[in-house]
Amino acid sequence: MLKKRIWRIVASAFAVALLSSCSGTKQATGSADGKLPVSVTFNAMAEFVHAVGKDKVSISTIIPNGTEPHDFEPKVKDLATLSAAKVFVYNGLDMENWAEKAVQSAGNKSLVVVEAASGVTPIKSGETGENGQYDPHAWMSLKCAQTEISNIEHGLIKADPKNTAYYTANSAAFQTKLQQLYDTYAAKFQSAPRKDFVTGHAAFAYLCRDFGLEQNSVEDVFASGEPSAAKLAELVNFCRTKQIKTVFSEEMVSPAVSQTLAKEAGAKVETIYTIESAEDNKDYLTRIKDNLDKIYASLTET
Structure with a gap:
């Protein structure tokens, strides 16, 4: 409700500014x-x-x-x-x-x-x-x-x-x-020994749908808050059971929880792009390819 009230104020002010x-x-x-x-x-x-x-x-x-x-x-x-x-x-x-x-x-x-x-x-x-x-x-x-x-x-x-x-x-x-x-990565992911990876922010569901993968994330789709102790323990157990070696973290989301998860699970942290903001002076295709390379590498780690 607060957001709606704030937006009504913004919209009204914007309309007045335009009319004047x-x-x-x-x-x-x-x-x-x-x-x-x-x-x-x-x-x-x-x-x-x-x-x-x-x-x-x-x-x-x-x-x-x-x-x-x-x-x-x-x-x-x-x-x-x-x-x-x-x-x-x-x-x-x-x-x-x-x-x-x-x-x-x-x-x-x-x-x-x-x-x-x-x-x-x-x-x-x-x-x-x-x-x-x-x-x-x-x-x-x-x-x-x-x-x-x-x-x-x-x-x-x-x-x-x-x-x-x-x-x-x-x-x-x-x-x-x-x-x-x-086409290049569909063939690569099809032959990958694992299909699941762990991220800080649940931003990869559509990418997963492209390639038959599964994301497990520290924070939800809207990056709204840190996980409970129970959720974190569940993710630690998942990483250990699946022998996850890499936990991905995003620039726009605090890396602290991803780092904690990785430490508890004996994994490393790598940055991955969500392309919500300009990052590292790289264009869309470069960042997406970088993501796919890193995800594929994480699925083939032993």
Whole structure:
């Protein structure tokens, strides 16, 4: 309820700010450099928009790097770009529960809104309450990423039809790279002696669905709180029983519990990417490949 009250205040303030901004002169008219102005929610969406739009788009990201997207509550200044954007891209699947109201408050009649995960078969989060019923991490899956890229392609074309061929070609090229990566690792994971790994944050369910794997995580889908002593003991027993040698930790989630688990289980800790924020100056494909390499290595450790 508190989040809802906070959001009503933010939305009202945002609407007032827009109404007072020179009688709508901030309506989307294109950026000064002629590029299509696109507002996105977080880093993975920016990566996908850049893959399709390249030098034809100007991207602004609402959730700052270093901020945990699951906990993000927008302020008026965070949403200001929506009034001047031509396209707004968000993931969906309960990742940005403020997105719909933000679009309504922006009053930008020419705004093309893209829910990137539309069409993805959702995985239940296993949670109830304000976080949402679905696991939002579809961008971590190479198969779901193809759907997201396609949706973004259609959104950019709708906003900028004169560059249709450009967006279509870029989308096809990126989807080919995604498919090639999928094909390579599908064969590798099929022959892996184990199929389960342990992470700090349950962000890999869609990736697991791609390859027939299973994640066991210290924190839940929304990284909301540390595990109980009983849960930690269960994970320690799981690691020992399965002879898990690596516990993965994510940059956006505190590594302390992962480190404790690894120490108790006699395992090492390695960092893995969730692509919720910019990390190590690496692009999407590089980070996903790095993840797949590390996960595969953990499944073949003896």
